[in-house]
Amino acid sequence: MGTKPATGHVWLGIDVGSVTTKAVAVGETGAILAHICHETMGQPARQVVRGLVELGAQLAEVRRKPRVRGVGTTGSGRSLAAALVGGDVVKNEITAHAVAALDLVPDVRTVLEIGGQDSKIILLRDGGVSDFAMNTVCAAGTGSFLDRQAARLGLAPAELGELALRSKRPVRIAGRCAVFAETDMVHQQQIGHAVEDIVAGLCQALVRNYLNNLAKGKDLEPPFVFQGGVAANRGMVAAFEGTLGHPVTVPEHHVLMGAFGAALLAKEAGLASTRFRGFGLGRMEHRTASFDCDGCPNACEITELRVDGAVAARWGGRCDRWQRQGSPAREAGVEA
Amino acid sequence: MRVTFPHMGNLWIIAKTLLEDLGLEVIVPPLPNRRSLDVGVRHAPEFACFPLKLNIGDFVGALDQGAEAIVMAGGIGPCRFGHYAQVEAQVLHDLGYDVEMVILEPPRGHLDGLLAKIRRLSGGKPLTRVWRAIRFGWEKLVALDEFDRALTRARPVERLTGSAARAHRAAAARLADADGVWATRRVGREGVREILCAAGLEESGRPGEPSWGKPFPRLRVGLVGELFMVAEPFANQEIERRLGEMGVEVLRPLYLSDWVRTHLIPRVFQPGRRRRASEVKRAARPYLGHFVGGEGLDSVGETILFDRQGCDGVIHVAPFTCMPEIVAASLLPEAGRDLGLPVLSLFLDEHTAEAGLTTRLEAFVDLLGRRRAVGGAREKW
Structure with a gap:
């Protein structure tokens, strides 16, 4: 065990997405020392705690005395994660993904990101975000839709991409809407097309849908980086490369890029101290509960997080009646 | 009745x-x-x-x-x-x-x-009686729009989140009760002062003492789009509050009183306003040369005028499926590219998730902040 560095400063990044929860620990050099990825399964708080405990165990194997200097959180559950573990930097996933991509591919100009339920495109110029877009009303082409189609064809999600690569004649599938795409797929399958041609056609349709929805009016320039869970699908990568006419880089840790970016943001923040509660969080009792606010007819459902009995955060309201937990305004009982 | x-x-x-x-x-x-x-x-x-x-x-x-x-x-x-x-x-x-x-x-x-x-x-x-009633309502509207303008300047710098909004609510309640044109004008003047003071600002909108150490000049974002979505906070998910609490000053061309001035009142009564309306049209001309319904043309023209005023970016809001604003949204990226002005179009509907909106706004503000850090405050400030 003499190979372990004696101590080491680490920064944690946590990305709580709609479908998966990811966490990484990075060291002084910005290298990923430990990482986890679990399905969120509708229980972000539980998965964050579980992930943190596992992350601590992994870290203990590479560092004798890791010292957490800062925690960054991102993803749609970023506020919850920050309240739960004691986050220092809470960042939206667009900035986090951009920071992560720039770290790995410094001259990147376009980031394609497709996650479980949303997709984004980020344009970078001169080392910073210059434009971005997120899918709005339609989840066609995201991981959830691909998983569903794979399941319908009796394939594992990873198989779908491999199969698509074998296609010689992809069929034409409408990409505009997930419902239409599925109708088309059923039709093509019933008239006897091979499964690989159908899934290859599906990948092309989803890439078309993605570019039509997110990239309209934007200049897409190489180098391209493709990240998020769907980047594991080699059929999608091939479809992007075919449509864009350029190679597309998929980082090794493409699933972890949000969490990685959050960790880098925490590291760059140069924090003097951290609010991190420690890896012992797994032993603390945490509980979420909800109630209806009676302040106005909106009747917002307020969710409350308690750690060891004390209120750590409240959210879910349209106004700031419950959200400003800990601010003097709230403690003074602002609203009468 | x-x-x-x-x-x-x-x-x-x-x-x-x-x-x-x-x-x-x-x-x-x-x-x-x-x-x-x-x-x-x-x-x-x-x-x-x-x-x-x-x-x-x-x-x-x-x-x-x-x-x-x-x-x-x-x-x-x-x-x-x-x-x-x-x-x-x-x-x-x-x-x-x-x-x-x-x-x-x-x-x-x-x-x-x-x-x-x-x-x-x-x-x-009698018509004179009707006219008096219109004048009275008009005074209240103008005063309330001034309160809103003061709030958008105060919010980004307030030390305590919500203090400017509280002063605004109090002033608006007094205004609703004000009886007569003169009382309305007085409450209007006082209200603006109170809202600005609640955030430690002087009446000019410049930081007074103390300034709470928040950065100044702050980021300024123009809000354009369909009239209802811009004016109704419930519909736009309180976009002005969200941006204000991120430290951004929101500029709106479309206060209700402005809309009434440009759309309802015959031009002969207000030569100054007429200039304003044609200025918007002229600004939009390189991209859109004619009326497309609703506020589509205004959205394009106002975006360009906001750029001239030195805004850091423009946010364009519209209801989902809105045809005039779809026309505007398809022209704004080109205009933004020509001007070097970041523009974010948001189509909102009944089921627009709050998390998605927050993410977009935060990322947009990050983008603007970084541009400011690299390029400094825009010269046209």
Whole structure:
């Protein structure tokens, strides 16, 4: 065990997405020392705690005395994660993904990101975000839709991409809407097309849908980086490369890029101290509960997080009646 | 006759004042909320746009409180708003409400038709009396719009989140009760001062002492788009508050009083305003040379004017499926590229998730902040 560095400063990044929860620990050099990825399964708080405990165990194997200097959180559950573990930097996933991509591919100009339920495109110029877009009303082409189609064809999600690569004649599938795409797929399958041609056609349709929805009016320039869970699908990568006419880089840790970016943001923040509660969080009792606010007819459902009995955060309201937990305004009982 | 009208931001103040002053009993619908939205969504045609759904919710709320007539604006041009009133009357009729819909069509340069309608509502009061009522409502609207403008300057620098908004609420409540034009003007002046002071600002909008150490000049974002979505905080998910609390000053070209000035009042009465309207048109011309319905043309022109004023970016809001704003949204990326101005288009609907909106706004503000850090405050400040 003499190979372990004696101590080491680490920064944690946590990305709580709609479908998966990811966490990484990075060291002084910005290298990923430990990482986890679990399905969120509708229980972000539980998965964050579980992930943190596992992350601590992994870290203990590479560092004798890791010292957490800062925690960054991102993803749609970023506020919850920050309240739960004691986050220092809470960042939206667009900035986090951009920071992560720039770290790995410094001259990147376009980031394609497709996650479980949303997709984004980020344009970078001169080392910073210059434009971005997120899918709005339609989840066609995201991981959830691909998983569903794979399941319908009796394939594992990873198989779908491999199969698509074998296609010689992809069929034409409408990409505009997930419902239409599925109708088309059923039709093509019933008239006897091979499964690989159908899934290859599906990948092309989803890439078309993605570019039509997110990239309209934007200049897409190489180098391209493709990240998020769907980047594991080699059929999608091939479809992007075919449509864009350029190679597309998929980082090794493409699933972890949000969490990685959050960790880098925490590291760059140069924090003097951290609010991190420690890896012992797994032993603390945490509980979420909800109630209806009676302040106005909106009747917002307020969710409350308690750690060891004390209120750590409240959210879910349209106004700031419950959200400003800990601010003097709230403690003074602002609203009468 | 007990009358009501739809909500749109501060509209209720002028409408209530005007109609009450004409001797009518006014029932103000409950402010738009989740429950009224649910009602609207249930009964409105599915493909109708978001404002119509909220209108229906407002009307049902007011009718259940005993309203008998609805005063509703009409419209012209290729925007569905033009037949809102008729569709809404039909929906309410199908729901079993016996209600009279009084439709105020835009005057197109002639006030006679509009005045005659309002006069008929009042039971035939003399025109001078009607005019006085309009003046009074107008004063209140102008004062309230000034409160809103002060709030958007105060919010980004307040030390305690919500303190400027609290001063705003207090001032607005006093304004609603103000009796007469002179009282209204006084409350208006005092209110603006109180809102600015609540955030430690002097009346000029410059930081007073102490300035709480927040950065100045701060990021400034122009808010353009469809009138209702810009004016009604419930519909735009309180975008001004969200941005303000991120430290951004929000500029709006479309305060209700401005819209009335440019669209309802004949141009001969206000030569200055006429210049403003044609200025917007001229600014839009390289990208859009004609009226496309609603505020589509204004959205393009105002974006370009905001750039000239030195805004760091522009946010464009519209209801999902809004045709005039789809035209604008397809032109704004090109305009933004030519000007080097970041533009974010947001199409909002009843089920727009809060998390997605927050993420976009935060990322946009990050983008603007970084540009500011790299390039400094824009010269045109």
